[in-house]
Each structure stands twice: as structure tokens, then as C-alpha cells.
Amino acid sequence: MSVLLVIPARYQSVRYPGKPLVSLKGPDGDKTLIMRSWQAAKAVRGIDRVVVATDDVRIRDHAQSFGAEVVMTSTTAQNGTERCAEVAEALPGFDVVVNLQGDAPLTPAWFVEDLVAGLRAAPEADIATPVLRCDGRALNGFLADRRAGRVGGTTAVFGAGMRGLYFSKEVIPFTGQVYADDQPTPVFHHVGVYAYRHAALRAYPAWPIGPLEALEGLEQLRFLENGRQVLCVEVDGKGRVFWELNNPSDVPVIEAALAAQA
Known part of the structure; x- marks a missing residue:
């Protein structure tokens, strides 16, 4: 492949x-x-x-x-x-x-390697994308961001066979529980890396932007809205900091992570 x-x-x-x-x-x-x-x-x-x-x-x-x-x-x-x-x-x-x-x-190489392996093992999937299980610290941070009107990250829910059901900038699923910082939770953080099968990717630009993609501002929802199967691949962060550069304030965070990885 x-x-x-x-x-x-x-x-x-x-x-x-x-x-x-x-x-x-x-x-x-x-x-x-x-x-x-x-x-x-x-x-x-x-x-x-x-x-x-x-x-x-x-x-x-x-x-x-x-x-x-x-x-x-x-x-x-x-x-x-x-x-x-x-x-x-x-x-x-x-x-x-x-x-x-x-x-x-800061995307670890194994995130991408796991996605490609996931597509190899799931021929029915059109696209694969990684998800990280949140611990209590991460989940509480996401919830605090939402209470303050900020988007702290995208979360994902999936069903049998890790088939993606929905992605949202809200924190889903609702749990109603309080978790300790190091306690695993049922909430998964979506990481914005994708592996597409060639045919599904080529079809994508011809599909109109659907109402869910327009509301959430999440490009992967176009696949779901057009009946394509999105495979969620659970990855292990192995203690690495994963952070995207979206604002000038993210620069020192990434520089600190680069220093720590060295």
C-alpha cells in the first residue's frame, strides 16, 4: 500500500x-x-x-x-x-x-504509523484519524474552557469497530462525573491528523458543506455527512506533549515541549 x-x-x-x-x-x-x-x-x-x-x-x-x-x-x-x-x-x-x-x-511519528496500519486492517474504512483517551486533568481542562466560552479541543465518540459516530468542539459524551487528575475517563480527544483512501479523498471536494460541518467547523464531518466510514484509532501519547500552533501564545508552549523532548 x-x-x-x-x-x-x-x-x-x-x-x-x-x-x-x-x-x-x-x-x-x-x-x-x-x-x-x-x-x-x-x-x-x-x-x-x-x-x-x-x-x-x-x-x-x-x-x-x-x-x-x-x-x-x-x-x-x-x-x-x-x-x-x-x-x-x-x-x-x-x-x-x-x-x-x-x-x-509535535505530532509523534507513531500516530501516523498507527493510522496507516489501521486502514490496512480495516478495508471497509474510508479515512482513519487518531483519538487519545482523556485523563481527568485533560477532561477538566476541556470543561473549564467550555465554561469560559473557549474551545479547548475536539472530542470524538465512536461505536463498534471504532467506527466514528461524531466529532464536536463540545465535550462529548456527557459524563456528569468528577474524575481525579490521573484517572482515565470515557472522553476521547481527537487529534487532527488524517489518513484517507485515495477514492474517498478525491470525492470529498465535490460534496457540499453540510450543516454539521458548517456549525462545528470540523472538516472530517463532511465524510460522516456523506455516509463514509471514519475509523477512530486509539493512540498512546507515551507522555509526549501534543500541541498545535494556532495563536502566538502557543509558541512558548511548543518551544518548551521541544526542549523537553530533547
Whole structure:
């Protein structure tokens, strides 16, 4: 099963314009966000090709300067999945396309490896995505964020065979219980990494945005709203900090995690 890994990266982020080119300090010096994301992608085993997908020449030129292959995509792509679909059209011949988002340089390599293995073991699934079981500390943090009107993360619920039922920026399922910080809970945090079968990904841009995707702002809901099977793969964080760079305030958090991993 041949695998293409795509790193979508756009300059015009609403919350943080230009963030792919933001510099992040680490034990190995200062490197941009897109370079660290590319290095994370290159560490994944079993990947046949890695490309950066962007619509901005500044990101293209910078990525090419450190040796990354770049595919230019349109400015009309509404999310990373649509950008990956454009790459799949431009680079046919791969069975699976992985979307490793360009703002998540802390993504462990085994998350992606587990997704690809999950698709191999579940031929009925169209897409695979990782979920992490929340402990009490994480769940309480999510609940505190919601009470304060903030989105602390996306949660997922799934049924038999780990088949995804729904994803939400609300905390689901409702438990009504209080958990100790280190106590496992029935709530799962969704991690925004995806492995798509080629046919499902190519079909995605032609589907209209459904009401659930529009309300939640979650691109994976388009698959569910069109009857496609989403496989949730439980992954082990192994004590690693997982954090995406969405706002300037996330920079010191990621830099601290890079230092800790060293």
C-alpha cells in the first residue's frame, strides 16, 4: 500500500497570519514551523513521498530552501482536506494520502504509523484519524474552557469497530462525573491528523458543506455527512506533549515541549 504524506500550509490564517514561517526555538536551533512539521513528517516510517502543499510563494520558496518538495494548490481550498485532494489529483498512484497538518510539529511519528496500519486492517474504512483517551486533568481542562466560552479541543465518540459516530468542539459524551487528575475517563480527544483512501479523498471536494460541518467547523464531518466510514484509532501519547500552533501564545508552549523532548 503506497502512502503519500501531505503537509498543508497556508499563509492567510485567520488567527495567526504567516504562521508557517514563524520561528520556533529548539535544542537544534531556530527553525520555522513548516520546517519542523516537515522534519516530523520525514520521521514517519513507511511513507513513500512527503510534500508540502501551499498556495503561497513565500512558503513555497522557504520550503524548497530546506529541501522539501512543494505542490502549489489553489487559493480556493477551504480546508486541509481539500488541499490534500488537490495534491492527490496532481500526484496520482498512491493508495493512501496522509494529512499531517502544518501547524502540528509535535505530532509523534507513531500516530501516523498507527493510522496507516489501521486502514490496512480495516478495508471497509474510508479515512482513519487518531483519538487519545482523556485523563481527568485533560477532561477538566476541556470543561473549564467550555465554561469560559473557549474551545479547548475536539472530542470524538465512536461505536463498534471504532467506527466514528461524531466529532464536536463540545465535550462529548456527557459524563456528569468528577474524575481525579490521573484517572482515565470515557472522553476521547481527537487529534487532527488524517489518513484517507485515495477514492474517498478525491470525492470529498465535490460534496457540499453540510450543516454539521458548517456549525462545528470540523472538516472530517463532511465524510460522516456523506455516509463514509471514519475509523477512530486509539493512540498512546507515551507522555509526549501534543500541541498545535494556532495563536502566538502557543509558541512558548511548543518551544518548551521541544526542549523537553530533547
